Amino acid sequence: MTLTTPPARRPIAVVMGVSGSGKTTVGQELAARLGVPYADADEFHPPANIAKMSAGVPLDDTDRAPWLRAIAGWLADHRGTGAVVSCSALKRRYRDVLRAPVGHLPFLHLDGDPGVVAQRVAGRPGHFMPASLVASQFADLEPLGSDEEGMVADLAAPVDDVVARFTAYLSDHPVPA
Template identity: 60%
Template sequence: MTVIVVMGVSGSGKTTVGTAVARALGVEYAEADAFHPQANIDKMTAGRPLTDEDRAPWLAAIATWIAEHQESGGVVSSSALKRRYRDVLRGSGQVWFLHLDGSHDLLAKRMKTRTGHFMPVSLLDSQLADLEPLEPDEPGSTFDISRSPADVVAAALTAFRECA
């Protein structure tokens, strides 16, 4: 069964959309932040962007979760900013990427107004600089986050079901 990877930069709504999609499909949802080692969280909290080396164990943990959910299906969030990161995730089983995309201003506004999250707005520019949009050969679709979360979820479910 395909696992949906909800991807995008911080503030794009991965948790909101991922939780709703998982609920609609009746599958488990996993939050990407839960896979980070504490050192990564500390680094981001201090306003320092992660390196590829920092991300390697995090990506490996998410890939393991994907592999473990190939029979049941599932939804997991992951920024999955670069093609090579998505290649790691795709190497663990059948996945479909749900890319949440939005303007810098909207993302920054969302990040400034949320509470209880370690990611500072100061890292948004580095995430956007690293972001490599889905390529035509990658399974998935991109959705504009200026739409309501309910609209994004409905459109994503339609696109996912059409490809299944």
């Protein structure tokens, strides 16, 4: 009789931070490196949310609730097979919604200088998120709690360095069976 080791479960992870922090770039590279699907949380916004943000009006918790549930559902669909999603996940309670259906959910928080972020957002042609909302995102941001799984990385650091550090973090904190 031959004993085989079951294949390791692929990680599910969230790249979080304010708009313009580099979530999409880092998330796509992380997913490619892990060999798992990638999704950008912007793809889950209903048209009403996009219209509101395009008009320079911050979303409230009522606006965010169905959006967060849709992202959480996508993560749940990839439990065991792995996935990476980029999502602002600014508040602890938002992260709790994302974490609820999957349990083990590490976050990579891209954090840094608000001036750098404002410049990045202002330089994105055609994106629905105006630079005028960056300050409201920083005001809403609740950093990862000491009991939340994940790590913080400088949003100005090279993407390869950030991804390498978080990949090492994931290796040191494997998905429980």
